[in-house]
Amino acid sequence: MEKSIGKITVLIAVFALIxxxxxxxxxxxxxxxxxxxLRNSDGVVQFALYNKDGTIPDEKFKAYYKMKKGEISNxxxxxxxxxxxxxxxxxxxxxxENENGKIDKGFILPIEGIGFSNYSSIGLSNxxxxxxxxxxxxxxxxxxxxxxxx
Numbered sequence: 001m002e003k004s005i006g007k008i009t010v011l012i013a014v015f016a017l018i019x020x021x022x023x024x025x026x027x028x029x030x031x032x033x034x035x036x037x038l039r040n041s042d043g044v045v046q047f048a049l050y051n052k053d054g055t056i057p058d059e060k061f062k063a064y065y066k067m068k069k070g071e072i073s074n075x076x077x078x079x080x081x082x083x084x085x086x087x088x089x090x091x092x093x094x095x096x097e098n099e100n101g102k103i104d105k106g107f108i109l110p111i112e113g114i115g116f117s118n119y120s121s122i123g124l125s126n127x128x129x130x131x132x133x134x135x136x137x138x139x140x141x142x143x144x145x146x147x148x149x150x
Contacts, residue, residue, distance in 0.1 A: 029085075031080065031089065032078060032141070045070045046069050056128050114147065
């Protein structure tokens with residue numbers, strides 16, 4: 001009888017472990033970001049990924065979730081963020097021509113190219129905000145971001 005109880009206990013424990021692991025399985029996704037039509041091949045392209053409301057605009061790049069830099073080839077750059085959990089994300093891209101890691105400005109406007117997911121233009125009446133720039137990531141996705149030069 002003790003052997004039967006021991007086998008049943010082991011079977012219950014194994015079933016519970018399998019069920020718990022399946023229930024708590026964290027899904028992760030990849031996000032590929034593409035930029036095209038860069039005005040030159042100087043510097044690098046800096047891709048900043050955000051996952052919280054209120055984090056963009058982020059002129060000093062201090063509130064990002066993840067960041068990568070991509071090389072420029074034929075006026076374009078592509079990077080992939082791997083192992084991202086399901087959620088809302090926004091992208092800020094900088095064509096960092098002098099590779100100093102910041103948005104260089106003239107009097108008020110950037111002198112290097114910048115872009116945000118879901119934005120085709122940026123201005124005083126169209127400032128980047130997380131709710132507009134964000135999108136739901138619940139599968140592997142490729143996003144194109146338009147780089148804007150002033």
